[in-house]
Amino acid sequence: MADEGLPVVARFEVRQRSYLAPDGTVLRPLPDFASDIPKLLALYRGMVLTRAFDLKAVSLQRTGRLGTYAVSLGQEAVAVGIASAMRQEDVLLPSYRDNGTLLWRGTKMEEILLFWGGDERGNLSSGPAHDFPYCIPVGSQAPQAAGVAYAFKLRKEPRVAVCLFGDGATSKGDVWEAMNFAGVHKLPVVFVANNNQWAISVPLQLQTASQTLAQKAIAAGFTGEQVDGNDVIAVRAAAEEAIAQARAGGGPRLIEALTYRLSDHTTADDAARYRPPEEVQTRWKEEPIARLRAYLVSQKAWGKAQEEELAAECQKEIEAAIERYLASSPRAPETMFDHLYAELPRTYASQRAQLSGGSDA
Amino acid sequence: MPELTLIEAINLALARAMQEDANVVVLGEDVGINGGVFRATVGLQQRFGAERVIDTPLAELLISGLCVGMAAQGLKPVGEIQFMGFIYPCIDQLVNHASRLRNRTQGRLSCPMVLRTPHGGGIRAPEHHSESTEAMLAHIPGLRVVMPSSPERAYGLLLASIRDPDPVVFLEPTRIYRAAKGQVEDNGEALPLDIAFVLRQGHDVTLISWGAVVKETLAAAAELAGQGIEAEVIDLATLKPYDEETVLASVTKTGRCVIVHEAARTGGFGAEIAALIAERGLTSLLAPVARVTGYDTIMPLPRLEQRYIPSVPRIVAATRKACEFA
Structure with missing residues (x-):
C-alpha cells in the first residue's frame, strides 16, 4: 500500500438505485411519477410487448423467416425505462439489442423485422427521423453520441443524446474516448451501460476488474450511477434525472443498469456451451416484468383478467405486424445503389444498369 | 491575385x-x-x-x-x-x-x-x-x-x-x-470532385498521377519533351469516385500509359487504373501499362525515403521504355 502519511487527493463513490425488490415489495419511498398508476401500466405494457415481440422474432428466425436476431429477454426494463424518459426531439443511439427502446419511440414492429430480415428499408423507421439506426460494431456509436450532443450544445438546443451499449462495450476505447470528451465539454449526453453480465460467452469478470462500470464515468469527470436494471421504476427515475440534468446544461451522466441476459446472445448463439443453466434459472427470479406485476397487483392495479387481455392484445398487434412484414417484397436489386451518395456518381451508372437489366445474372 | x-x-x-x-x-x-x-x-x-x-x-x-x-x-x-x-x-x-x-x-x-x-x-x-x-x-x-x-x-x-x-x-x-x-483567388468557387485535371497536353504517352508526386511527373514530362516525347499529364485529384472518362480518352489518344504514385505498388490505386485500361482501353494500347510507384516495403525512415518516392529519373526511364515498346 501507498504511504498512509501521504495526503488523499481524491475520493469517489458510486451509488446504487433500486425501489422494488425482486418480489415487488417496496424498498424505499418511490419517486413521484410512480404514484401515477396509468404511467406504470404503460411501462408494464411496453415491457410485455417487447418480450412478446422478441420471442416471436426468435420463432420467426427458427422457422427461416427472419435473419439473426438479438433478443432482449430480461432487459425490457432498461429499454422502456430509458425510452420513456426521453423526448421525441432527443436522439437515440441504440445498440443491436435495444428493440424495446425503438418500439417505445415509434419504430414499427414490421420495420424492425424488415431490418433483421435483411432489408435496409427497415431503418426507415417511423420513430423520430433523427434517431440513429441499430449500431452493430460494439460501442462505436458512443463517439457519435458525443458528436450529436456537441451539435446540440453549439446550437443551444435543449436536447439530449442517449447512447445505449452493453458491458462489453465499456472495454472499448470508443466508449472511453466519448465519455472523456463529453466530460470535457459538459455535453448533453446520457450513456447507458446495460450490464447484462455476458458479452456473448465472456463474463463480466473477464471483461474488467473494475468494481462497477459506473465508476468509469468518474475518470471522465462526471457521475456514474448504478441502477437495478430489473426495476423499471429505478431505471426510469435514473434516466429522468440524468436526462433533465443534461438538458439543463449540467453535463453527461453514465447509468449502469444491472441486468441479466436471460437469452442466448443472438439466435446464432447457444449459451448452454458456456454458462450453467442453474445460473440462468436463479436470475429468472429477478426479471423485471414479474417484479412490476407483483407491485401492481399489490396496489390492486392489476389482475389476471387484465393480464390475459394485454397478452391477447400484444399477440394481435404482433401478428398483424408479422403479416405486413412477410407481405413485403424485396427491393429491386439496382436500388442497392440508391442512397449510396446524395447523387450517384456517373462512374457507377453502368454497374447500376447491370443490376437493373439483369445482365449480371 | x-x-x-x-x-x-x-x-x-x-x-x-x-x-x-x-x-x-x-x-x-x-x-x-x-x-x-x-x-x-x-x-x-x-x-x-x-x-x-x-x-x-x-x-x-x-x-x-x-x-x-x-x-x-x-x-x-x-x-x-x-x-x-x-x-x-x-x-x-x-x-x-x-x-x-x-x-x-x-x-x-x-x-x-x-x-x-x-x-x-x-x-x-x-x-x-x-x-x-x-x-x-x-x-x-x-x-x-x-x-x-x-x-x-x-x-x-x-x-x-x-x-x-x-x-x-x-x-x-x-x-x-x-x-x-x-x-489563388478567394472567390469561393469550388472545383468539381469527379473530374481529373489534364495539366499538360501531349500525344505520345499518358502520365497519370496524384498528390505530391505530380510535381516529379510534371518535371519528367518537361525533361521528356526535350527528348522529343510529348507526354499528357493527368492529375487524378479525386480517387473515389474517379474520372474514368478522362483517363480512357487520353489513353485512347496516346496508346501508352504510365501511372505514378508514391504508395506501395501491390494493390495500389494504380492497379485499379491499369485494370480499367485493360478492360476498356486495351485495343488502343501500343505498349503495356507501366507503373512507377513506391516499393512493396515499409515506408523507410528519412535516410532512405527519397529512394522510395518515385523520382524524375525513374519516371523518365519508365516512360521512355513505354514509348520505345514496339
Whole structure:
C-alpha cells in the first residue's frame, strides 16, 4: 500500500438505485411519477410487448423467416425505462439489442423485422427521423453520441443524446474516448451501460476488474450511477434525472443498469456451451416484468383478467405486424445503389444498369 | 491575385467555408490556438471561436466518431488527423458508419463530413508520419477520396469537399505544403470532385498521377519533351469516385500509359487504373501499362525515403521504355 502519511487527493463513490425488490415489495419511498398508476401500466405494457415481440422474432428466425436476431429477454426494463424518459426531439443511439427502446419511440414492429430480415428499408423507421439506426460494431456509436450532443450544445438546443451499449462495450476505447470528451465539454449526453453480465460467452469478470462500470464515468469527470436494471421504476427515475440534468446544461451522466441476459446472445448463439443453466434459472427470479406485476397487483392495479387481455392484445398487434412484414417484397436489386451518395456518381451508372437489366445474372 | 502556398490555400478555404456556413466546424488535435502542426487552421479559432474550432483530446477514433455524430445532426465537421499514420483508428468509423449511414438508413440520415490528413513522405519526419495508404480508403464504397496537388486545386477541392453532402477524406500532400505556390483567388468557387485535371497536353504517352508526386511527373514530362516525347499529364485529384472518362480518352489518344504514385505498388490505386485500361482501353494500347510507384516495403525512415518516392529519373526511364515498346 501507498504511504498512509501521504495526503488523499481524491475520493469517489458510486451509488446504487433500486425501489422494488425482486418480489415487488417496496424498498424505499418511490419517486413521484410512480404514484401515477396509468404511467406504470404503460411501462408494464411496453415491457410485455417487447418480450412478446422478441420471442416471436426468435420463432420467426427458427422457422427461416427472419435473419439473426438479438433478443432482449430480461432487459425490457432498461429499454422502456430509458425510452420513456426521453423526448421525441432527443436522439437515440441504440445498440443491436435495444428493440424495446425503438418500439417505445415509434419504430414499427414490421420495420424492425424488415431490418433483421435483411432489408435496409427497415431503418426507415417511423420513430423520430433523427434517431440513429441499430449500431452493430460494439460501442462505436458512443463517439457519435458525443458528436450529436456537441451539435446540440453549439446550437443551444435543449436536447439530449442517449447512447445505449452493453458491458462489453465499456472495454472499448470508443466508449472511453466519448465519455472523456463529453466530460470535457459538459455535453448533453446520457450513456447507458446495460450490464447484462455476458458479452456473448465472456463474463463480466473477464471483461474488467473494475468494481462497477459506473465508476468509469468518474475518470471522465462526471457521475456514474448504478441502477437495478430489473426495476423499471429505478431505471426510469435514473434516466429522468440524468436526462433533465443534461438538458439543463449540467453535463453527461453514465447509468449502469444491472441486468441479466436471460437469452442466448443472438439466435446464432447457444449459451448452454458456456454458462450453467442453474445460473440462468436463479436470475429468472429477478426479471423485471414479474417484479412490476407483483407491485401492481399489490396496489390492486392489476389482475389476471387484465393480464390475459394485454397478452391477447400484444399477440394481435404482433401478428398483424408479422403479416405486413412477410407481405413485403424485396427491393429491386439496382436500388442497392440508391442512397449510396446524395447523387450517384456517373462512374457507377453502368454497374447500376447491370443490376437493373439483369445482365449480371 | 496573391500567390499562396498549398497550406495557405487550405487555410483560406477553411476560413471561407466557416465564413459562409455557420454549420462548418473544425476539430482535431492542436487545431486551435496552435493552428495545427502544419498551420492549416492558423487564425481560425481566433476568428470563429473555440466552439467552432475545437481542440480535441488526443484521440483519433473520437475525432472521426464526433464527425459522424455532428454530420448526422446537420453540422459540417472538418476533422483533422495530424498525420496519415494516425488515421487507422478512424477506419471503423469511416467504413462502418460514415460511408454507409446514408445507404443503411435509405437516406434518412447522411454524413456530410470531411476528414483531412497530410499524406506521403519526403519531409524527413519520424516513423509513421509519411504514409500513403490512399488505396485502402478508395476501396470503401460511399466515401469520396480527394487529393490536390496545387494550391488552386487545394482551395477549390477543399471547398467542394466541405460543401459535398457525403463523407470525404481529403489527403494533403505534405511534401509540397510549402513548396507548391500558385495564384489563388478567394472567390469561393469550388472545383468539381469527379473530374481529373489534364495539366499538360501531349500525344505520345499518358502520365497519370496524384498528390505530391505530380510535381516529379510534371518535371519528367518537361525533361521528356526535350527528348522529343510529348507526354499528357493527368492529375487524378479525386480517387473515389474517379474520372474514368478522362483517363480512357487520353489513353485512347496516346496508346501508352504510365501511372505514378508514391504508395506501395501491390494493390495500389494504380492497379485499379491499369485494370480499367485493360478492360476498356486495351485495343488502343501500343505498349503495356507501366507503373512507377513506391516499393512493396515499409515506408523507410528519412535516410532512405527519397529512394522510395518515385523520382524524375525513374519516371523518365519508365516512360521512355513505354514509348520505345514496339
